[in-house]
Amino acid sequence: MEPMPGSFIEEQEEVPDKNIKWYQKVFNKELLYYITLKAPLLIVYGVFSTCIEIFHKCIKISSIYRYKNVSHENNLRKFILDSKIPDQDEHEYLTPYLCGSYVESLNKANEQGKFVFIFLQSTLLDNSSQVTNNVLKELAPLLKKYQGVFWMGDISSNTEALQVADMFKVKHCPALIFLCLDNNGKFKLQFKVEGSTLSATVRWKERLESKIMECYSQLLSVRQQRNVVNEQNRRYDESLRRDQELERQQQEAVLKGKWLRWKNSELKAEPRSGCKIRLTFPDGERIIRKFDPSCPVEEIYAFVELHRLNITETSQERVDYHYDYPFILATPVPRAELRDINQRISENSSICPSGNLIVEMNS
Numbered sequence: 001m002e003p004m005p006g007s008f009i010e011e012q013e014e015v016p017d018k019n020i021k022w023y024q025k026v027f028n029k030e031l032l033y034y035i036t037l038k039a040p041l042l043i044v045y046g047v048f049s050t051c052i053e054i055f056h057k058c059i060k061i062s063s064i065y066r067y068k069n070v071s072h073e074n075n076l077r078k079f080i081l082d083s084k085i086p087d088q089d090e091h092e093y094l095t096p097y098l099c100g101s102y103v104e105s106l107n108k109a110n111e112q113g114k115f116v117f118i119f120l121q122s123t124l125l126d127n128s129s130q131v132t133n134n135v136l137k138e139l140a141p142l143l144k145k146y147q148g149v150f151w152m153g154d155i156s157s158n159t160e161a162l163q164v165a166d167m168f169k170v171k172h173c174p175a176l177i178f179l180c181l182d183n184n185g186k187f188k189l190q191f192k193v194e195g196s197t198l199s200a201t202v203r204w205k206e207r208l209e210s211k212i213m214e215c216y217s218q219l220l221s222v223r224q225q226r227n228v229v230n231e232q233n234r235r236y237d238e239s240l241r242r243d244q245e246l247e248r249q250q251q252e253a254v255l256k257g258k259w260l261r262w263k264n265s266e267l268k269a270e271p272r273s274g275c276k277i278r279l280t281f282p283d284g285e286r287i288i289r290k291f292d293p294s295c296p297v298e299e300i301y302a303f304v305e306l307h308r309l310n311i312t313e314t315s316q317e318r319v320d321y322h323y324d325y326p327f328i329l330a331t332p333v334p335r336a337e338l339r340d341i342n343q344r345i346s347e348n349s350s351i352c353p354s355g356n357l358i359v360e361m362n363s
Helices: 022-025 027-067 073-080 090-094 102-112 128-146 160-168 196-198 203-266 296-309
Strands: 116-121 151-153 175-179 187-194 275-280 288-289 325-332 356-360
Touching: 022 175, 090 128, 102 160, 102 175, 102 187, 116 160, 116 203, 151 160, 151 325, 175 196, 175 203, 187 203, 187 275, 203 296, 275 296, 296 325, 296 356
Parallel strands: 116 151, 275 356
Antiparallel strands: 116 175, 175 187, 275 288, 325 356
């Protein structure tokens, strides 16, 4: 029956084709293409890319273990050289940055009254060398201008750097930290930038330099106070050293006097027969005296010193003191110095059975 003019055409229900198989209904051409070709390629690509990523991570981890037992200075030197600024001398580039440890850097800055700059990086990051290059290139002029102390650590290979990152609550690497001394002599955090802010832009340099200018007057005040304190300490230490030296000299003079009086009591009397020695003193005085050949050469030294100082008193109190004689005994011709005071007089042919000795004062 034909439809009337102006009326809606009724939709005719599709009659299913009885000749279509059941698997043709389930698997159409697009699904078959995805299953047979596209899906395997996606799986292979995913596995291959994952293996490549794991391989790169393994290389970085192996490099960490390779330098695990190396000193922090050598690790830091390698870290900086990997991101070295082109056309710059190596010694000039490394000198401002190399520091033994974080604590050593703080001590150095505290003693010299300087700013502290800390840079934390991780070599596991893909662009670590490039970021380090950019940061050091921007930071080097500030270090040179303000004479700051710089310390840098790799958190992936240095436990101290990891502790510093935890101390300042660093969540993302790289991170740049700026510290300044307060009036109490303690370092306070003044500036911190980390993560993508430090990697993607250099606007942090303007903010950092602005913060440095704010803290510079405070640092000058700390330096001035320390100069006054250091000058007071220097004068006090100098006065203390003078007093201690004077006290030491007085105590030594007392010990010398006791020792000389004891030595005078131990000095053997001149024997009737023995080694006859003529002694010539610096003032021209000459003395002829006999000494027991079995006595050591020190017996002659003791006699000369007691006679030179005119020591006549004696004491039986033995003093544990090493006396340094301020002169040397020597034979005139041929000249021979008597250095071994423990040698027996009889063993020295230049003075036994007789000889001449000159008393030469030490200069």
